[in-house]
Structure formats: structure tokens, C-alpha cells
Amino acid sequence: xxxxxxxxxxxxxxxxxxxxxxxxxxxxxxxxxxxxxxxxxxxxxxxxxxxxxxxxxxxxxxxxxxxxxxxxxxxxxxxxxxxxxxxxxxxxxxxxxxxxxxxxxxxxxxxxxxxxxxxxxxxxxxxxxxxxxxxxxxxxxxxxxxxxxxxxxxxxxxxxxxxxxxxxxxxxxxxxxxxxxxxxxxxxxxxxxxxxxxxxxxxxxxxxxxxxxxxxxxxxxxxxxxxxxxxxxxxxxxxxxxxxxxxx
Amino acid sequence: xxxxxxxxxxxxxxxxxxxxxxxxxxxxxxxxxxxxxxxxxxxxxxxxxxxxxxxxxxxxxxxxxxxxxxxxxxxxxxxxxxxxxxxxxxxxxxxxxxxxxxxxxxxxxxxxxxxxxxxxxxxxxxxxxxxxxxxxxxxxxxxxxxxxxxxxxxxxxxxxxxxxxxxxxxxxxxxxxxxxxxxxxxxxxxxxxxxxxxxxxxxxxxxxxxxxxxxxxxxxxxxxxxxxxxxxxxxxxxxxxxxxxxxxxxxxxxxxxxxxxxxxxxxxxxxxxxxxxxxxxxxxxxxxxxxxxxxxxxxxxxxxxxxxxxxxxxxxxxxxxxxxxxxxxxxxxxxxxxxxxxxxxxxxxxxxxxxxx
Numbered sequence: 001x002x003x004x005x006x007x008x009x010x011x012x013x014x015x016x017x018x019x020x021x022x023x024x025x026x027x028x029x030x031x032x033x034x035x036x037x038x039x040x041x042x043x044x045x046x047x048x049x050x051x052x053x054x055x056x057x058x059x060x061x062x063x064x065x066x067x068x069x070x071x072x073x074x075x076x077x078x079x080x081x082x083x084x085x086x087x088x089x090x091x092x093x094x095x096x097x098x099x100x101x102x103x104x105x106x107x108x109x110x111x112x113x114x115x116x117x118x119x120x121x122x123x124x125x126x127x128x129x130x131x132x133x134x135x136x137x138x139x140x141x142x143x144x145x146x147x148x149x150x151x152x153x154x155x156x157x158x159x160x161x162x163x164x165x166x167x168x169x170x171x172x173x174x175x176x177x178x179x180x181x182x183x184x185x186x187x188x189x190x191x192x193x194x195x196x197x198x199x200x201x202x203x204x205x206x207x208x209x210x211x212x213x214x215x216x217x218x219x220x221x222x223x224x225x226x227x228x229x230x231x232x233x234x235x236x237x238x239x240x241x242x243x244x245x246x247x248x
Numbered sequence: 249x250x251x252x253x254x255x256x257x258x259x260x261x262x263x264x265x266x267x268x269x270x271x272x273x274x275x276x277x278x279x280x281x282x283x284x285x286x287x288x289x290x291x292x293x294x295x296x297x298x299x300x301x302x303x304x305x306x307x308x309x310x311x312x313x314x315x316x317x318x319x320x321x322x323x324x325x326x327x328x329x330x331x332x333x334x335x336x337x338x339x340x341x342x343x344x345x346x347x348x349x350x351x352x353x354x355x356x357x358x359x360x361x362x363x364x365x366x367x368x369x370x371x372x373x374x375x376x377x378x379x380x381x382x383x384x385x386x387x388x389x390x391x392x393x394x395x396x397x398x399x400x401x402x403x404x405x406x407x408x409x410x411x412x413x414x415x416x417x418x419x420x421x422x423x424x425x426x427x428x429x430x431x432x433x434x435x436x437x438x439x440x441x442x443x444x445x446x447x448x449x450x451x452x453x454x455x456x457x458x459x460x461x462x463x464x465x466x467x468x469x470x471x472x473x474x475x476x477x478x479x480x481x482x483x484x485x486x487x488x489x490x491x492x493x494x495x496x497x498x499x500x501x502x503x504x505x506x507x508x509x510x511x512x513x514x515x516x517x518x519x520x521x522x523x524x525x526x527x528x529x530x531x532x533x534x535x536x537x538x539x540x541x542x543x544x545x546x547x548x549x550x551x552x553x554x555x556x557x558x559x560x561x562x563x564x565x566x567x568x569x570x571x572x573x574x575x576x577x578x579x580x581x582x583x584x585x586x587x588x589x590x591x592x593x594x595x596x597x598x599x600x601x602x603x604x605x
Contacts, residue, residue: 045444
């Protein structure tokens with residue numbers, strides 16, 4: 001019988017700790033599938049964040065180096081400059097990348113570091129229990145914006161992909177989602193493109209993934225998936241934000 | 249052996265490159281900018297050498313963390329306020345057992361303080377500095393020549409114990425020029441198995457500091473502790489000078505020790521039997537040497553360019569034996585040998601009159 005589905009080799013035989021309906025598990029799998037498909041498991045090094053994905057090294061069967069909270073792009077810079085032939089990617093949430101790690105992300109992008117950032121945007125701090133993130137939508141309730149995010153008091157949701165696209169050092173940035181089969185396929189394609197660009201020495205690449213967090217959004221997994229299309233995508237429109245292929 | 253006249257901050261850079269440092273990241277801060285500029289000019293000329301002017305001190309230390317995990321001999325440098333910012337990364341490197349060299353050319357503090365020579369960061373350097381239960385090896389040179397030697401040693405010690413090593417100097421040592429002979433660096437001994445470079449055909453590995461299980465975290469803490477104990481047993485260093493007949497011993501390190509040497513010369517000329525114990529490693533602290541002298545010497549004078557920090561370690565070393573006096577000038581004031589000689593005379597003569605009573 002022909003095998004049509006199985007666990008990617010770049011994933012360990014471990015059960016994800018992520019909540020039911022969480023987008024992390026899907027994204028992990030997509031990354032692992034792409035690494036398998038490109039045949040780069042031997043040279044891939046991942047840099048997990050502080051946040052829900054802090055234990056990513058328990059799931060990925062590739063070399064991984066934990067970064068302090070927000071410092072993924074600085075750690076990735078140090079690794080990539082030392083090992084330019086390896087595939088180096090950071091995996092970061094919205095608090096990690098767009099709040100405490102804004103400077104590290106912005107400047108790694110501006111230097112055009114030849115690394116890939118997988119940016120998980122679920123509009124909350126997940127692991128710490130659903131506090132307001134830099135990407136929390138206006139009006140969205142969180143444990144630290146109980147009546148809903150108020151622009152006057154809390155500021156606006158940060159669109160990092162658009163901001164980073166303005167920098168000359170960035171070469172490819174796409175915003176995707178993992179809430180529907182079609183979006184999952186698009187995300188997989190985007191990750192592969194980003195990794196391929198890195199292998200081709202193109203420069204800084206980032207895939208932003210709108211990722212459902214049913215637990216902290218206090219929704220069923222199905223409602224959370226719908227909310228991404230119906231609400232979140234209005235503030236964070238999916239699509240290719242920048243794609244300049246060429247030697248950087 | 250070629251002797252060259254060279255500035256302290258440049259010496260660190262040159263010694264580091266000779267010792268095989270191939271990754272440097274730093275952020276501008278006075279009084280150590282000459283080191284960053286030296287690395288910008290020179291490390292890229294070496295094969296595989298990387299210089300990055302980081303966007304912040306935090307980014308710089310985390311770049312070092314990444315480069316170190318990837319197998320590079322890596323260094324960052326800064327001055328006091330910048331070292332405070334690096335503590336998160338230093339703590340992480342200690343947790344991850346990653347080697348790395350961090351240079352602190354100290355200036356006056358707290359806060360922004362000033363840009364003048366000071367020794368106000370002794371506590372921060374010798375007590376770990378960041379959060380959690382860890383230590384870093386701390387080397388305190390008192391001359392430009394020793395800066396060259398200790399910079400090379402720092403990389404070896406960092407590799408040997410897979411631990412961050414601090415070079416703790418101040419604006420005076422960083423800025424002064426002296427003749428230097430660079431030693432021959434030893435070949436690097438660092439097991440390839442510690443380097444993350446992709447799983448290759450083997451099993452994947454990971455490096456992390458997060459250990460959620462209390463018993464496993466405790467186990468890691470004790471493992472680090474045993475390493476620190478081994479460092480304490482093997483790596484304490486100090487210089488002793490003119491101690492053979494001394495009635496009073498000065499304990500000072502770095503620039504303060506240089507001043508003390510001048511003061512001791514004067515005091516000796518005036519007939520006072522004064523000697524010096526100069527800790528070269530501030531952690532591990534050479535307490536055994538100080539303790540041994542307490543059999544013969546009653547009076548100790550701790551001299552620092554702060555309000556009394558190493559003083560605690562001297563008191564711990566003596567554990568109630570002898571009399572411990574202190575003289576210090578914080579804030580970037582550099583005391584003169586004449587000034588210190590007066591303090592020495594005061595304690596020396598007081599002690600005499602006590603003895604005669």
C-alpha cells in the first residue's frame with residue numbers, strides 16, 4: 001500500500017502541548033514538512049522564542065537554540081554570520097517580535113541579515129494567559145485591556161510586516177494564516193519560498209502567520225478560525241507584502 | 249619578541265584577534281570606543297572575522313550568544329551602563345553553558361554617572377550580575393601588558409569552563425598606552441560536540457535555559473555550582489608584592505593597585521613596612537592568600553575606587569581575624585599615590601601607638 005500521509009522527519013515523535021485548535025501545531029508541521037521537502041534537515045537551525053513555542057525544541061527534530069525573550073533576530077544574526085551555509089530561522093510570537101524584541105527584529109531586517117523569521121501573530125500573549133499584545137485589535141478584550149483595546153489608552157495594533165517592508169534590507173515578507181486548508185497551503189508555500197530565498201542568499205525574509213488562539217480568545221476552535229477571516233484579517237490583510245528577488 | 253607601544257583598549261582587540269576571536273559585536277559607549285573601532289578596522293581582515301555594530305547592548309550580547317553556540321570565539325565590550333543592559337544575555341549564556349568574553353571598561357555610576365575611571369561594578373561583576381544562581385570568571389588587569397595576557401587567557405578560560413568571562417578594567421587602563429609584548433596564543437581546545445551546526449546525519453540537539461521541572465532545574469543549578477566550585481579550586485590568581493616583612497597589607501586591584509604600588513614605594517621610603525595583595529581574579533576571589541597572611545599581619549587596608557565593595561570579600565576571607573580598614577574614592581576620582589600614602593601613614597602610626605600601649 002502506498003503511504004500518503006505521515007509525520008515529517010523533522011518532527012520528533014512527541015505530542016504537542018498546544019491547546020486544542022491552536023495554530024502553532026499546524027505551523028510547526030508546515031515548517032517541518034518544508035525542511036523535509038527541501039532536504040535541509042541536516043543544516044537547519046531553529047531559534048524558538050519565549051512564549052507558547054518556547055518548547056519547540058521538544059517537537060522539531062532539528063538543531064535548536066533558545067533565545068532570550070525577543071532576541072531571536074540577534075541570536076540568529078550571530079549564528080548566521082558564523083555559519084553562513086546553514087539555514088537559520090527564528091520562530092517568534094507577536095509579543096516577542098513586535099514588543100520586547102522590536103529593536104532586534106527591526107535592525108536585523110535593516111541589516112538585511114540572511115535569515116528567516118516565522119512570525120506567529122495571534123493578537124495576544126498566549127503563554128502568560130492572554131494579555132494585550134502589540135498586535136491586539138482595537139476593541140479586542142484581553143486580560144490587560146479588559147473592556148477592549150482603547151487606542152487612546154493602549155495605542156494601535158502594530159503591523160510589523162508593513163513596517164519592515166519599508167526597510168531596504170528586507171527581501172520577502174508575506175502575511176498568511178493557518179485557519180483554513182487553503183490558507184495552510186499558502187503558508188506552506190510562503191515558508192518554502194522564504195527558506196529558498198535564504199538558501200539563495202537573497203536576504204531577510206519573514207512569514208507572518210495569523211494564528212488562532214481559541215483559549216485566550218475564549219472561542220471554540222471553529223469560531224476562532226472564522227474570526228481570523230472575519231475580523232483579524234481586516235486589520236492584518238493577508239498577502240505578499242514585499243518580494244524582491246535578487247542578490248541582496 | 250616585538251615590543252610595541254599601544255593603548256589599552258586597542259590591546260584587548262589585538263589580543264582577542266590573535267587568540268582567535270572571530271566574532272565581535274558592540275555598541276558605542278565611552279570610555280571603550282577605541283576597542284569597538286579597533287575591531288571594526290581589524291577583525292574583518294581576518295578570515296571568517298565578523299564585526300557588527302549592534303543596535304543595542306542587548307542585541308550585541310545576544311549576537312555573541314548565537315555566535316558562541318555556532319562555535320565562534322566571540323566577544324563584546326562596553327562600559328558600566330552598557331554592561332547592565334547585557335546582563336540578561338550573560339545570565340542566559342551562563343545557563344546555556346556557552347563561552348564568551350565580555351569586557352567592561354568601568355566608568356563612574358550609578359545611572360549614567362560619568363565617563364571617568366571607577367571600580368563601581370565590582371559587586372555586579374563578581375556576584376553574577378544578572379538574575380539567577382550563576383557566576384562569571386572576572387579578570388582584573390592592572391597594566392596594558394596584563395590586559396593583553398588576560399584577554400588571551402579569557403578566551404581559554406571561557407572555553408575550558410564553557411562560561412562567560414568578564415574582563416574588568418576601567419577607563420584609566422583602557423585609555424593608557426604602554427609597551428606590550430603579545431604572547432603566543434594556545435591552540436583552541438573546544439569540543440566540536442558543543443557546537444550547534446545543524447544535525448547533519450546525526451541526532452538533533454538543542455541548547456536551552458528553560459527547565460520547567462523543579463527537580464531538573466535544581467539538578468542543573470547544582471551542576472553549575474559544582475563547576476563554579478572547580479573554578480574556585482583551580483583558577484584563583486593574585487600578585488603579592490613586598491609582603492615578606494609587612495606590618496600592613498594593602499589589598500587593591502586594577503588601577504587602584506597601580507596607585508597602591510606608588511604609595512607603597514613612598515611609604516617604604518619613609519620606613520613603613522607595607523605590602524600589597526593584588527587579586528587578579530576577582531571571582532574566584534583569592535581569599536586563601538589573604539587568610540594565610542592573617543597569621544603574620546594584623547592590619548589590612550582595602551583600597552578601591554568605590555565606596556567599599558571588595559571590602560566585603562576581604563572581610564569574608566579574614567572571617568574576623570585582623571583589623572580591616574578601608575579607603576576609597578568613588579565617582580571617577582582617581583586618588584594619587586601621595587594621597588594614599590597619607591592614609592597608609594595614618595593607619596600605620598595608629599597601629600604602632602596601639603602596639604606600644
